[in-house]
Amino acid sequence: MTVPTLIRVAAILHGFIAVGLGVFCLPAIQNLLHGRDIPIVMGFPAYGRGPFERVGIPTTIPLLAAFLLVCILELVAGVLLWGGHKSGAILALALLPIGGIFWWGFALPIPPIFALIWTILILLNWQAFV
Numbered sequence: 001m002t003v004p005t006l007i008r009v010a011a012i013l014h015g016f017i018a019v020g021l022g023v024f025c026l027p028a029i030q031n032l033l034h035g036r037d038i039p040i041v042m043g044f045p046a047y048g049r050g051p052f053e054r055v056g057i058p059t060t061i062p063l064l065a066a067f068l069l070v071c072i073l074e075l076v077a078g079v080l081l082w083g084g085h086k087s088g089a090i091l092a093l094a095l096l097p098i099g100g101i102f103w104w105g106f107a108l109p110i111p112p113i114f115a116l117i118w119t120i121l122i123l124l125n126w127q128a129f130v
Contacts, residue, residue: 003084004128010118014078014092017111022071029064050107057105067102070095081122086129089122 028038028046038048038059047067048059057063073095080088096115103111 001084001130003082004125006121007081007084007125007128010092010121011078011081011088013114013118014074014081017114018071018075018078021108021111022068022075025064025068025071028059029061029068032059032061032064047106050105052105067106070099070102074099084128084130089126089129092118092122 024039024041024046028048031037031039039046047064052063053059073091077088077091077095081092082088096119099111099115102108103115
């Protein structure tokens with residue numbers, strides 16, 4: 001089976017978001033474990049001081065662990081998409097609302113843009129999935 005290029009693009013976007021965001025969860029969790037503040041990455045706080053905190057939800061280890069799990073699942077979706085599996089498309093679409101909550105709560109501007117693109121690519125190529 002040949003996987004359409006646009007599905008591969010969706011897979012790459014998933015991988016980029018999953019790894020790019022997930023990797024910064026680890027130092028943030030480690031800092032909180034040691035009683036330190038969240039790290040600053042490229043001049044911005046890693047997963048803190050965003051809408052979550054403004055509505056009374058502090059950045060905690062369980063919150064970061066949940067976000068890391070979402071990132072891992074996004075990576076799984078990307079790998080499945082790369083192989084042209086419908087389960088990857090279903091997982092990618094199912095993760096949208098959960099990821100969206102975290103993207104909003106941590107004030108992450110890039111993932112919603114990528115999510116819009118990968119969702120369109122998945123839906124336009126739905127017939128290609130096995």
